Amino acid sequence: MTETLPLFADQSAAPVSLPARFVRWFAEKGWRPRAHQLELLGKAEAGLSTLLIAPTGAGKTLAGFLPALVDLERRDKPKPGMIKPGVHTLYISPLKALAVDIERNLTKPVDEMDLPVRIETRTGDTPQAKRQRQKTHPPDILLTTPEQVSLLLSHKDAPRFFGDLRYVVLDELHSLVTSKRGHMLALALARLRRYVPDLQFIGLSATVAEPDDLRRWLVAQAPHEERLSELIEVGGGAKPNITILKGDNRIPWSGHFARYAMPDVYEAIQAHQTTLIFVNTRSQAELLFQELWSINEDSLPIALHHGSLDVSQRRKVEQAMGKNALRAVVATSTLDLGIDWGDVDLVVHVGSPKGASRLAQRIGRANHRMDEASKAILVPANRFEVLECQAALDANYLGFQDTPPVGQGALDVLCQHILGMACSEPFDADDLYAEVRSASIYTDLPRETFDRAVGFVSNGGYALQSYERYAKIRLGKDGLWRLTHPSVAQQYRLNAGTIIEAPVLAIRAVRKGAGRMKRGEPAQAATMRGGRVLGKIEELFLETLTPGDTFLFAGKVLRFEGIRENECYVSYAEGSEAKIPYYAGGKFPTTTFLSGEVRKMLADETQWDRLPKQVSDWLGYQKWKSVMPGGDKLLVETFPRGERFYMVAYPFEGRLAHQTLCMLLTRRLERAGAQPIGYVASDYAISIWSRKDMGAMLERGQMSLNDLFSQDMLGDDLEAWLDESFVFKRTFRYCALIAGLIEKRHPGKEKSGRQVTVSTDLIYDVLRSHEPDHIIMQATRHDARSGLLDVERLNDLLARIPGRIVHKNLERISPMAVPVMLEIGKEPVLSSNTGDDMMAEHAMNVDDLVREAMGEDAVETS
């Protein structure tokens, strides 16, 4: 942040009263305040809330804190006997690490100017004693996370603690607002506004598609009136220098690992001081890290960083990075946000960034100096990704943004918030409803829905009112809702938060074979000693392993030994090949914008020259053998292969929407008598295979593509499937945990994720058959449609294509179908059947069974 201010900043700044101490400090540094910093100060002094949109390296953080520092400088020294003032400025960031980083960077100028300002952090890691002291002796500037703000607000002393608040600085606002954490924060800010009506907000954001969404988000909304915060936009610095990797190696048809490009990437690392290598998934990070080390002849210090690694290991990497001790780091999005990473002079992005804005934000990591061009290399992992990378690069050049929309506030978060507010003080439903609606994302919340949320918090909100006597909150004669018992507040605080992690187990390295100890046998000290925890791993992944299986983690090949208690035991399997790929974590679908650009590129032959020759040749072959997909058309190819018949379509709408589409099409093909067997979806295309010749059926008019792809498939078929789908059940689990239907932890019983007492699948089944309109079902449906299933996007596709479907009945597979066909067998095939076919295949003959179970003589009696 501040230390990177350039020598000669803009001098046309509006006159604003900067205290002498600040003027001196800038002068001593040989700096001048930048125009946007002074402009923001001016607006703040005028009592206005402001959204500051600026690229990385523009001194955004100093701009955000300048109003607070100036105000604190002017503040009178507290006289003896006066009540200590509460927190003056709240800084909220999405990452704990970011709060810590800011503390370091902000303390420096504060010390240098000798300002009377106390700065402290408060995160989940802050020790209890320090939290307690912060309550009685609040710092002037508190650096914290959304969860902590909600927790502080749930206490009785919240009005006093926040009563002197002047500013709230929100960092990385663009990333906060689109998540449920953002929804929770929006509600918390509404409460803060009630305590301090003239509270001012300063939002710091990267460039977004719709700045007005954030401007509304920052200020209190009133019914029938749109209110916007002030806006300061700082133009981009030097255009980044982005290229697509040009190597001689053959670009693979499919896959996500870009192994082919590692020698070229290694060369780039050698040629630069510090390289940041971004990948989309943890499995990519693991694999590429291993690949790079296998060719690391100069033993360059190359490190690995992703969210599943043990915290201490991650901190080590971050520190080494800060000291410029590393030449390269392979990282997932854990490093996405605005942490300062030393002198990175090259960003390599492996795989398509999947979105134009995501590319811009990641490239921003390189070279935190706004006036120097960042340097980045895109490494497409397959041929379609070449097209995507080119489109992202073009969009970046034009400054186009495709950040996701802010959307509506979630109902499960609302339920959690209502309970938190009741923990703080009794509430009047009318007042709380008005307060909630002052948050822009809850402005459209109907009163009826709000009342159902209150009912849910009180006693589960079921149509069958049988839990009233156990209620958590109850309406008193004075018209206020209040807690029925103080333990409810304790229960709330244990479970507050919106980050629901998949159940994870710690991975511990042990001696080979150590996991096979019998249960109940005491752990052998010799085996346990030195058993280091390497990180965390999803239980779902472990369930697919049997002892002896090998997989990659923390840059090592590990052998799965077994599970004991809450730990996964592994041993090092040096020299062997990891057998099981590790899929979980962070796959984004391509944004609508980028998909559209790829379709245009395919349809416009004049653009093919810009692509690598092997890719343009491939497109040429496709045109010759079949037709080009792209533009507004939807190409559907059918061809036989082996014993089966295939249908391949190219909607380019991202994997999530494609999976939903596949499932719906399979249902229809089933009804049409095509006997579909399975399907697979990629980001670009879908492939469905069947026993009957679908091409012939289409040509004979036994079924029609317009009917198959008609929009009404989003009606009953979707609803029926939604309710059964595991995606839906998983979404239900998240909503149930956030809303507090079930608990992550119960006082006195610290439960880990894998021990939730009642399976949410069972609760879901009961609720679905008895009260399908329950508020948690409503929340689930909303999330599933917009999130995991991408129904909105599928809807747009189906609306676009009627009359534009082109069918090509081929004798054999087309060049463009190769990538999706190669996915078959690699990606888990989702099928809608209930698993009965699998059980039937393995079922034993009953006579054999009886013989086996009871010996030969028993068969006589059956």
Place this chain on the structure above:
Amino acid sequence: MRPALKTITDVESGAALASSFAGEEVLFDPAGILFFPSLRLLVVSDLHLEKASSFARKRIFLPPYDTAATLTRLAALVAKYDPAIIVSLGDSFHDEEAALRLSSDTRRAIETLVVGRDMVWVTGNHDPHPPAGCPGDTVDELAVSGITFRHIAQRLFGGPEISGHYHPAAVLRARGKKVRRNCFACDGQRMVMPAFGVLTGGLPISHPEVSALFDRARLCAFMLGSNQVYPISANDLVGMPSKRSKARG
């Protein structure tokens, strides 16, 4: 991934698998109950009635429909098999006060269920005493036709024995896919029944506490499919401890 709650139609139309146990013909119903035709005996286990309201006392508000849903399913099976005796193998009620919390409707449903039949409540760890105000006899164990019925299997008992308690489930894996279903676990001498209550989950029979009860070589999981029961050899299940005796031919 479990199949959704079975509808009553599913329960009615499920095809039972006929086999034998301790010389008696027995039907394994995919809804998770056993029926002995020659004895006209229906066995169900781990109903866990009033589980949701039990949680509500801790202010965790699960949908209050579990008791009615469980009893409706049971009623459909009683109508299907018309047993003379119904044995509920323990943990019929989720806690000791559960029977007192029954609504008048669900209480009536239990009364209707047992009209003209013998109802036997076997005690369980959740319900060690007779259920207040419910018709039927309460026993700790029961012996019928040489078979002992009790809630928790006795490891040292030679059998034949039928019990509940563990809520057995089995996980089958093939070609990268997994199917997990509640199941009857049986080695010919001992049988552990699946839990019947709609809010009851399952514990994989690979868990040492369950697998230790059985003769590993003869252990079979009768997995509950949508409308059929599938007998699956323990060798095909995920996570089973390796076998000591010889493999299946």
